[in-house]
Amino acid sequence: MNAAIIAVGSELLTPTRMDTNSLFLTEKLNALGVEVVQKHIVGDHRERLESAIRYCLDHVELLILTGGLGPTEDDLTRESVSNAAGRALGYDRAIVEALEARFHSLGRKMQEINKRQAYVLEGAEILANPKGTAPGQFLRLASRQIIVLLPGPPGEMKPMVEAEFLPRLQKFLPPIALSTVTFRVTGMGESELDSLIAPTYKLYENPVTTILAKASDLTIHLRAQAPTQAEADALTAELAGKIEAILGQRIYSKHGEPLEQIVLSLLEERGQTIAVAESLTGGLLGSRFSAVPGASKSFVGGFITYTNAQKQTLLHVDPRAIAEFTEVSESVARQMACSAQQLAKSHWAVSLTGYAGPDGGSAENPVGTVYIGIAGPRGLNKAVRYRFPGGDRDRVRAFASQAALGLLRTELLAK
Amino acid sequence: MNAAIIAVGSELLTPTRMDTNSLFLTEKLNALGVEVVQKHIVGDHRERLESAIRYCLDHVELLILTGGLGPTEDDLTRESVSNAAGRALGYDRAIVEALEARFHSLGRKMQEINKRQAYVLEGAEILANPKGTAPGQFLRLASRQIIVLLPGPPGEMKPMVEAEFLPRLQKFLPPIALSTVTFRVTGMGESELDSLIAPTYKLYENPVTTILAKASDLTIHLRAQAPTQAEADALTAELAGKIEAILGQRIYSKHGEPLEQIVLSLLEERGQTIAVAESLTGGLLGSRFSAVPGASKSFVGGFITYTNAQKQTLLHVDPRAIAEFTEVSESVARQMACSAQQLAKSHWAVSLTGYAGPDGGSAENPVGTVYIGIAGPRGLNKAVRYRFPGGDRDRVRAFASQAALGLLRTELLAK
Numbered sequence: 001m002n003a004a005i006i007a008v009g010s011e012l013l014t015p016t017r018m019d020t021n022s023l024f025l026t027e028k029l030n031a032l033g034v035e036v037v038q039k040h041i042v043g044d045h046r047e048r049l050e051s052a053i054r055y056c057l058d059h060v061e062l063l064i065l066t067g068g069l070g071p072t073e074d075d076l077t078r079e080s081v082s083n084a085a086g087r088a089l090g091y092d093r094a095i096v097e098a099l100e101a102r103f104h105s106l107g108r109k110m111q112e113i114n115k116r117q118a119y120v121l122e123g124a125e126i127l128a129n130p131k132g133t134a135p136g137q138f139l140r141l142a143s144r145q146i147i148v149l150l151p152g153p154p155g156e157m158k159p160m161v162e163a164e165f166l167p168r169l170q171k172f173l174p175p176i177a178l179s180t181v182t183f184r185v186t187g188m189g190e191s192e193l194d195s196l197i198a199p200t201y202k203l204y205e206n207p208v209t210t211i212l213a214k215a216s217d218l219t220i221h222l223r224a225q226a227p228t229q230a231e232a233d234a235l236t237a238e239l240a241g242k243i244e245a246i247l248g249q250r251i252y253s254k255h256g257e258p259l260e261q262i263v264l265s266l267l268e269e270r271g272q273t274i275a276v277a278e279s280l281t282g283g284l285l286g287s288r289f290s291a292v293p294g295a296s297k298s299f300v301g302g303f304i305t306y307t308n309a310q311k312q313t314l315l316h317v318d319p320r321a322i323a324e325f326t327e328v329s330e331s332v333a334r335q336m337a338c339s340a341q342q343l344a345k346s347h348w349a350v351s352l353t354g355y356a357g358p359d360g361g362s363a364e365n366p367v368g369t370v371y372i373g374i375a376g377p378r379g380l381n382k383a384v385r386y387r388f389p390g391g392d393r394d395r396v397r398a399f400a401s402q403a404a405l406g407l408l409r410t411e412l413l414a415k
Numbered sequence: 416m417n418a419a420i421i422a423v424g425s426e427l428l429t430p431t432r433m434d435t436n437s438l439f440l441t442e443k444l445n446a447l448g449v450e451v452v453q454k455h456i457v458g459d460h461r462e463r464l465e466s467a468i469r470y471c472l473d474h475v476e477l478l479i480l481t482g483g484l485g486p487t488e489d490d491l492t493r494e495s496v497s498n499a500a501g502r503a504l505g506y507d508r509a510i511v512e513a514l515e516a517r518f519h520s521l522g523r524k525m526q527e528i529n530k531r532q533a534y535v536l537e538g539a540e541i542l543a544n545p546k547g548t549a550p551g552q553f554l555r556l557a558s559r560q561i562i563v564l565l566p567g568p569p570g571e572m573k574p575m576v577e578a579e580f581l582p583r584l585q586k587f588l589p590p591i592a593l594s595t596v597t598f599r600v601t602g603m604g605e606s607e608l609d610s611l612i613a614p615t616y617k618l619y620e621n622p623v624t625t626i627l628a629k630a631s632d633l634t635i636h637l638r639a640q641a642p643t644q645a646e647a648d649a650l651t652a653e654l655a656g657k658i659e660a661i662l663g664q665r666i667y668s669k670h671g672e673p674l675e676q677i678v679l680s681l682l683e684e685r686g687q688t689i690a691v692a693e694s695l696t697g698g699l700l701g702s703r704f705s706a707v708p709g710a711s712k713s714f715v716g717g718f719i720t721y722t723n724a725q726k727q728t729l730l731h732v733d734p735r736a737i738a739e740f741t742e743v744s745e746s747v748a749r750q751m752a753c754s755a756q757q758l759a760k761s762h763w764a765v766s767l768t769g770y771a772g773p774d775g776g777s778a779e780n781p782v783g784t785v786y787i788g789i790a791g792p793r794g795l796n797k798a799v800r801y802r803f804p805g806g807d808r809d810r811v812r813a814f815a816s817q818a819a820l821g822l823l824r825t826e827l828l829a830k
Binding site for chain 1: 427428429430431434435437438439441442445450451452453454455456457458460463466467470474604605606609610613623625627628691693694697698699700701702704705706708709710714715716717720721722725728729758760772774802806807808809810812
């Protein structure tokens with residue numbers, strides 16, 4: 001089956017916004033053997049949207065529209081599909097009642113315009129939207145073509161795709177087995193990783209190998225297709241084994257979990273806890289830990305000591321060390337970790353201090369210089385200096401939090 | 416003038432790659448008064464590409480194609496435009512000679528297939544490519560429509576657009592000035608905002624108004640075009656004044672700054688500082704503050720008390736309050752803020768405690784329930800209960816950090 005995706009919304013035609021929903025959709029569709037052959041982005045404009053829908057219906061078997069299902073006059077997807085596909089819109093009382101109940105449970109009153117969201121294409125199945133007010137729709141035409149209407153916000157679209165759309169789509173697809181392996185790697189650059197493993201993965205067309213890089217976090221995807229699951233799994237297993245042999249412990253995760261989750265799992269296995277002491281990152285590392293469901297089993301909390309005064313008051317950092325070495329120094333990083341460990345009564349603590357930029361830094365320690373301190377069991381207390389490319393505050397902070405997690409993992413595995 | 420952009424390349428139809436060239440192009444075109452009304456992404460497939468070109472030529476005055484100008488058999492843009500627009504391709508010896516010279520200067524020999532890049536559409540002007548081997552093309556049809564062929568790699572496309580394409584395009588455009596106004600609003604939903612201001616902005620076609628929503632943070636864009644800058648500015652000023660009159664203080668930013676930056680500016684104006692005490696968000700609010708360059712003028716740091724033990728140890732929360740009211744309660748939120756303010760010696764402190772999910776919560780206080788505590792000058796100490804839609808941990812945390820900033824802003828403006 002081949003597919004087209006139309007992303008609807010004038011904001012997606014501005015210089016600052018782009019359609020990312022189609023990436024998620026493409027991944028899910030590819031996994032079922034459906035190929036996305038064209039993508040279109042159209043504004044909130046009735047004639048243009050209708051014309052794009054007609055064009056797609058001339059070319060593909062499956063048409064997915066995202067966005068334009070909201071309650072305002074700009075939300076034209078329902079009407080445009082109705083006109084282009086020749087299916088009337090009917091008013092569905094049950095949707096209105098569900099919307100009213102949803103608003104009521106949030107202690108708000110439903111606006112009159114939300115009733116626009118209760119119009120359903122003749123013959124379409126409703127796709128429930130537990131995360132928002134816009135229900136989706138799944139329509140099969142007499143031509144056997146399928147049209148699917150999905151909400152634009154990714155937080156609403158993604159669960160609807162998984163729970164409502166794909167199960168319905170699968171009924172119309174031949175069975176295909178897919179096997180995927182995901183390795184996550186940290187502590188090296190993308191080109192270094194590629195030069196290590198490309199000579200191996202280039203020998204295989206199935207599985208297909210892709211490498212994604214994001215702030216020093218690398219993900220290797222292997223994806224194989226075969227008529228049966230056993231065959232598909234055998235294809236990925238063979239290449240995965242070879243890549244594991246090359247990379248060894250540099251692979252930190254084999255099931256896609258992020259590095260913070262791996263570190264928390266290692267701590268939990270050991271019955272140990274961790275605290276943070278963040279200057280540079282101001283809470284970013286704690287935020288990453290606490291984003292993992294169940295984090296409180298190992299992550300206890302910690303300190304954000306953004307100013308030197310707080311480093312001294314909350315973490316008892318020796319002001320003479322700051323005067324002598326500055327706050328971005330091995331000595332201060334070690335003291336921060338050590339104090340956080342003692343005060344939070346945790347087994348481990350990790351500290352970050354550095355220059356994120358755009359200002360600050362010195363000739364010796366320019367923007368991008370970061371010290372990461374660790375305190376651990378049996379008196380472990382050390383700090384490591386890093387030098388990340390400067391010039392982008394968010395990037396320095398992201399690299400630093402990733403490096404702190406990588407360092408923790410190494411120490412946990414070593415102990 | 417209206418425009419369509421076709422990004423050509425099968426890799427742009429995979430789950431991991433996307434067309435970003437169109438963002439740059441849109442920015443440049445908008446600045447000249449050209450509106451991008453549709454974008455298309457098509458693979459390296461002759462029929463589909465030809466069909467997309469024909470479709471665009473039925474709808475727009477300017478068609479820009481990026482990609483597919485390389486030397487391989489997969490590079491089909493030249494031939495597809497030739498077929499769809501009915502213009503023959505001619506072999507241009509001068510291009511071949513320039514290519515040979517380029518390869519020679521790099522100490523390499525030109526491959527035979529590079530000669531494919533020397534075919535030019537009848538009547539087209541060549542757009543020089545100092546960064547690569549693929550020249551661009553600029554073609555004006557008898558219909559007065561313009562077709563432009565640009566290389567796909569951004570490093571080649573961008574300089575060609577600036578130096579070669581836009582100067583040629585401008586000759587066919589009336590002089591135009593653009594004026595934009597951006598308002599950011601928080602503390603209400605998208606549909607509530609739209610029902611308030613739609614009756615006003617719908618009266619205007621110029622400026623064009625768009626509303627963007629992201630985790631309870633709303634952005635309103637006004638964009639006006641006119642022959643002179645003064646006229647364009649007058650157009651946005653008129654509508655902006657009316658929207659301001661409706662929304663008043665609910666507009667927190669008039670130049671696009673995020674809410675954390677506005678709160679830090681209000682603090683700086685008052686010579687005051689703030690600390691955080693985060694349970695639910697585990698550092699997310701501190702991370703947002705510290706992401707703002709120069710944050711340390713007002714943001715001092717604070718505490719991450721993710722476990723109840725840390726709430727007691729670091730912030731001296733009364734264990735009887737936790738036992739009686741649970742840790743997600745008004746009493747605990749107030750104590751957390753109050754202690755953080757005292758311990759960090761800051762003028763203000765804000766605390767967050769709540770149930771992010773997926774587990775936790777109770778019948779009275781389900782997942783999504785959050786208490787935000789504030790301690791401020793002159794003994795201010797209060798906590799407010801919020802109830803966000805549950806079911807998405809990241810979303811609850813994002814909403815909560817945004818609500819905390821909104822509450823802080825309100826208190827700062829009231830004092």
